[in-house]
Structures are given as structure tokens and as C-alpha cells.
Amino acid sequence: MKRLTGLGIESTAHTFGAAIATSDGSIRSDVREVYIPAPGRGIHPSEAAQHHNNRAHEVILEASKKARTNLREIDFIAFSCGPGLGPSLRVGATIARALAAYLSKPLVPVNHALAHIEIASLTTGARDPLVVLVSGGHTAIATYAAERWRICGETEDITLGNLFDMFARATGLATPGGPEVERMAKEAKELLDLPYTVKGNDVTYSGLLSATLREYKEGRRLPDLCFSLQEVAFSMMAEATERSLAHTEKKELLLTGGVAANKRFQSMLESIAQEHNARFHAVDKRYSGDSGAQIAWNGILAFQSGVTVEIEESLVKPRWRLDQVDVTWRS
Amino acid sequence: MTYFKKGAEAILSLEEWHGREVVMKRRVPKPYRHPALDHRLRVSRTIREAENLHEAKKTSVPTPVVYFVDKENATLIMEYIEGDRVKEILDQLNSKERSCLCERIGTQIGRLHKASLIHGDLTTSNMILVGEKVFLIDFGLSFHSQNEEDKGVDLHLMKRALNSTHYGHAHESMRSIVTGYAKVMGTESTSRVLRRVRAIEYRGRYFRERT
Numbered sequence: 051m052k053r054l055t056g057l058g059i060e061s062t063a064h065t066f067g068a069a070i071a072t073s074d075g076s077i078r079s080d081v082r083e084v085y086i087p088a089p090g091r092g093i094h095p096s097e098a099a100q101h102h103n104n105r106a107h108e109v110i111l112e113a114s115k116k117a118r119t120n121l122r123e124i125d126f127i128a129f130s131c132g133p134g135l136g137p138s139l140r141v142g143a144t145i146a147r148a149l150a151a152y153l154s155k156p157l158v159p160v161n162h163a164l165a166h167i168e169i170a171s172l173t174t175g176a177r178d179p180l181v182v183l184v185s186g187g188h189t190a191i192a193t194y195a196a197e198r199w200r201i202c203g204e205t206e207d208i209t210l211g212n213l214f215d216m217f218a219r220a221t222g223l224a225t226p227g228g229p230e231v232e233r234m235a236k237e238a239k240e241l242l243d244l245p246y247t248v249k250g251n252d253v254t255y256s257g258l259l260s261a262t263l264r265e266y267k268e269g270r271r272l273p274d275l276c277f278s279l280q281e282v283a284f285s286m287m288a289e290a291t292e293r294s295l296a297h298t299e300k301k302e303l304l305l306t307g308g309v310a311a312n313k314r315f316q317s318m319l320e321s322i323a324q325e326h327n328a329r330f331h332a333v334d335k336r337y338s339g340d341s342g343a344q345i346a347w348n349g350i351l352a353f354q355s356g357v358t359v360e361i362e363e364s365l366v367k368p369r370w371r372l373d374q375v376d377v378t379w380r381s
Numbered sequence: 382m383t384y385f386k387k388g389a390e391a392i393l394s395l396e397e398w399h400g401r402e403v404v405m406k407r408r409v410p411k412p413y414r415h416p417a418l419d420h421r422l423r424v425s426r427t428i429r430e431a432e433n434l435h436e437a438k439k440t441s442v443p444t445p446v447v448y449f450v451d452k453e454n455a456t457l458i459m460e461y462i463e464g465d466r467v468k469e470i471l472d473q474l475n476s477k478e479r480s481c482l483c484e485r486i487g488t489q490i491g492r493l494h495k496a497s498l499i500h501g502d503l504t505t506s507n508m509i510l511v512g513e514k515v516f517l518i519d520f521g522l523s524f525h526s527q528n529e530e531d532k533g534v535d536l537h538l539m540k541r542a543l544n545s546t547h548y549g550h551a552h553e554s555m556r557s558i559v560t561g562y563a564k565v566m567g568t569e570s571t572s573r574v575l576r577r578v579r580a581i582e583y584r585g586r587y588f589r590e591r592t
Binding site: 296 | 418584
């Protein structure tokens with residue numbers, strides 16, 4: 051098969067990214083700009099979109115330059131079609147359509163969650179894993195069977211990323227909250243008694259968030275709060291993962307998504323994998339956060355199996371769930 | 382001791398205990414968890430399981446008999462149930478047999494719910510078929526509740542387990558489970574709980590219909 055080269059555009063939330071990948075599995079370039087909300091605030095969708103609009107052209111040109119690839123030489127343009135914030139998604143999609151029309155290249159719609167899994171599979175070599183996808187947009191456990199990713203468990207309210215961000219905003223820590231909470235937790239002295247809620251393979255985090263903030267208002271030390279929040283939140287997800295691993299009997303466990311960069315969570319899942327004789331893989335830190343690379347690589351896989359979309363039909367899908375994507379390239 | 386099975390939470394082994402063949406279920410410490418949290422969870426689940434395995438019997442749902450509870454070591458000694466895990470056999474059955482089995486599963490869930498007992502971890506791994514009887518096991522996450530919400534979550538987890546593990550016939554199987562469930566719960570309560578199930582699903586991330 052001829053070697054393919056694709057451009058991937060990521061634009062689902064606070065990151066605008068562009069990358070060039072080739073079908074031999076190499077990421078030739080991966081450039082991104084991240085919108086940072088005002089202190090104490092969450093993502094403002096139209097501000098994020100404005101940021102992406104301002105940065106898009108330089109990010110894309112930089113990606114092309116670093117890969118030493120003229121955009122005329124590429125075979126397709128992949129874009130993050132969903133799920134995500136409408137205004138962010140529309141910026142990436144508009145640019146992808148314009149480039150596709152101008153360069154006469156096919157357009158490939160990519161599911162952002164699936165792309166987290168595919169880039170992690172590429173870079174770790176995982177083949178048939180139980181996947182733990184944890185980020186600002188997702189907290190889910192999934193396995194692949196018969197052309198679909200099947201959700202074994204997920205959060206019934208907010209994600210792990212939301213949990214840490216909301217906690218950070220309320221307590222004056224910098225966002226994204228995950229890395230700050232992880233750093234502060236290292237200075238903790240005690241584990242506070244916080245609510246632990248697992249429902250089968252599902253988890254809920256809003257009760258834990260409220261209880262932690264209540265303890266904060268009562269004047270508990272911030273490092274202890276960070277430590278306890280992290281321990282309880284990760285233990286819940288780890289338990290749901292262990293239960294899914296025992297039920298599905300998979301022999302590989304793959305951790306991906308922005309929160310995958312957390313060392314404490316990695317060590318928990320690694321311990322579980324060991325216990326069940328499964329191989330543990332964590333996505334490389336370079337590709338844990340949102341990136342153009344994940345879209346470009348997933349674009350290659352999708353394009354190779356014939357997935358393209360006409361410009362007129364390339365509407366973004368802010369609520370495109372992972373388990374709704376037809377996956378024809380995995381066996 | 383013959384090694385028998387390593388589950389997610391516990392190690393099960395077949396033992397002889399006062400001349401009886403029994404299952405020993407040990408909730409072993411999890412090295413990944415903080416020791417204080419670990420101890421709290423293991424002890425509270427062991428107690429819950431022992432209590433609610435017994436409570437379930439009062440609702441005519443067959444469960445293993447608990448002979449002994451060792452709270453500090455988070456260990457239960459209980460009856461050995463010899464049968465087939467539903468997870469292993471469900472896909473092998475023909476559609477008529479399957480719908481019959483699923484109806485029976487639904488009836489068992491209905492009996493628990495009618496008595497305000499929530500299983501908390503309904504998967505086909507936690508059901509054992511012995512002849513015509515469906516035994517329910519693994520009550521570590523069970524609790525009492527009259528809320529439709531909690532009953533809804535229970536059925537949602539059942540549906541989820543079918544969709545992820547038995548996807549070839551998940552839809553029909555769930556329908557049969559609901560038929561069995563409704564026989565015990567009545568159509569009105571059932572449809573109220575099912576409305577909850579839908580609401581819970583839409584709480585998952587990025588459901589199109591969520592408002």
C-alpha cells in the first residue's frame with residue numbers, strides 16, 4: 051500500500067492543534083496552542099473559539115514546516131468532528147473544510163475520544179486492551195468488539211478532569227487542576243474521610259467534590275485535601291477498572307487521555323494490571339493531552355478504510371459518543 | 382487449599398470447613414489503595430455482603446448460605462454453589478432458552494427491588510445457573526433503598542453489562558429481563574424505574590438527547 055500522509059486538526063475544547071502523520075506510524079510534527087481561561091474561571095466557549103481562530107494559521111503552518119511537508123502533498127485532512135464544545139469544534143471544522151476545498155483534498159471526520167485510544171495504541175503497541183480514558187471530557191472504561199468500542203463503565207456525572215478543575219478553581223489553585231493537585235498532594239500529612247461512590251463499574255464524583263469543598267471551608271490543609279481527593283477519586287476509578295478487567299478478562303490495560311499523565315493513577319492501574327496478569331500501557335506524556343497528532347493518526351486509520359465526508363455534510367457533532375463510532379480498521 | 386478464582390475484589394477458594402465443602406471469600410488488601418481507605422472498604426463490604434445475602438433469601442432469591450463472617454480479616458465462609466456462570470453460557474443458548482433465562486433473571490432482580498434491596502453490581506458474572514434456579518452472588522455493593530433512582534441504576538448496570546459483554550443479543554435479553562422484572566414489580570412501577578434508567582443513561586457523557 052502506498053504511504054499516506056495526513057494533516058490532523060484538533061479543536062474540541064481548549065487546545066488548537068495541528069499535526070502531520072504518515073501511515074507507517076510516524077508523527078512528523080505536532081504543534082498546539084492552549085487557551086488558558088482567566089484565573090478562577092472555566093473554559094468560556096466563545097473565548098476559546100476566538101483563541102483558536104487567532105492561532106489556527108500559525109499552528110497549521112508550523113506543523114507543515116516542522117514535518118517538511120507541503121500541504122499540497124498530503125492525502126487528506128482530518129478534523130476533530132466531536133464530541134466537544136460547539137464553538138471550538140466549529141473553528142477546526144471550518145478551517146479543515148476551507149483547506150480541503152482549496153487544496154482539493156478529502157475530508158476525514160474523527161471522533162476525539164477514539165483518537166485518544168488510537169494514538170495511545172500506536173505509541174504503546176497495545177493491541178486488544180481494556181481502555182481507561184480519563185480527561186476533561188471523558189472518564190470511561192471501554193473494550194472493543196465487533197466494530198464498536200463498548201463502554202463497560204463511565205462517570206454518571208462529572209469527569210476526573212472536571213473534578214480537579216472545579217476543585218482548583220474553588221481553592222485558588224491554577225488550572226488545569228490535575229497537575230496542581232498531584233503536586234500539592236505530595237506534602238500531605240493525613241487522609242481525610244471523604245465519600246467513596248462506586249456503582250458497579252460506574253462512578254460519580256459530584257458528591258466527592260462537594261464534600262471536599264466543605265472540608266476546605268472548614269479550614270483543612272490544602273495538601274491534605276488534594277491528597278485525599280486524589281486518593282479517593284482514583285481509587286474509585288481503579289476499582290471500577292479492576293472490576294471491568296476481571297469481567298472482560300482482557301490481557302492488556304491501556305490508560306489514555308489528559309489525566310493519564312498522573313503518576314499516582316498510573317501506579318494504581320499498573321498494580322491492578324499486575325494482579326490480573328495483564329500488561330499495563332500508559333500513553334506517552336507527549337500524547338496524553340489533546341493533540342493534532344491523535345487526529346492525524348486516527349485520520350490515517352479511518353481514511354485507509356474508506357471513511358471520508360463531503361464538505362456539505364461535514365457538520366460537527368458535539369455529542370458524538372465513543373460507542374457510536376463505526377470502527378472498521380480493527381480486528 | 383485448591384485455588385479457585387480470583388475476582389476483582391476477592392480471592393475465592395474451595396475449603397473444607399467442619400466437614401463441609403465451602404467457599405472462602407477473602408477480600409484481600411489492595412496494594413494500590415491507601416491502607417485506611419482499603420480497610421474501611423473491605424470491612425464494610427464484607428458485612429454488607431453477609432447481611433444482604435441473607436436478606437435476599439427472604440425475598441425468595443437464592444443465594445449462598447453464609448456460615449461465618451470474619452470481619453477483621455474481611456473474610457466470608459459460605460456455601461459452595463455448583464453451577465454455570467451466566468456470563469459463560471448466555472451466548473451459547475438459543476434465543477428461546479436465552480429469553481427464558483433472562484426472564485428468570487429479571488424476576489430475581491424484581492424480587493430484590495420489591496423488598497427495597499439493591500444489588501449494586503448486576504453483571505452476568507454475578508449470576509449462577511443451577512438447574513432452573515438463578516443464584517445471585519457478590520452482594521458487596523448492595524444496600525437498602527426505596528428510591529426509584531437506585532433501582533434505575535441497578536437496571537442500568539445490568540443493561541450496560543449486556544451491551545458490553547453480550548452485544549450480539551443485548552437488546553432482546555434486556556427486554557426479557559424487563560418482562561420478568563415487571564411480573565414481580567407490576568407494570569406501573571416498572572415503567573417508572575425504566576424512565577429512570579433512560580435518565581441515568583443520558584447522564585453519561587455526550588448523550589445526544591441529554592438536555
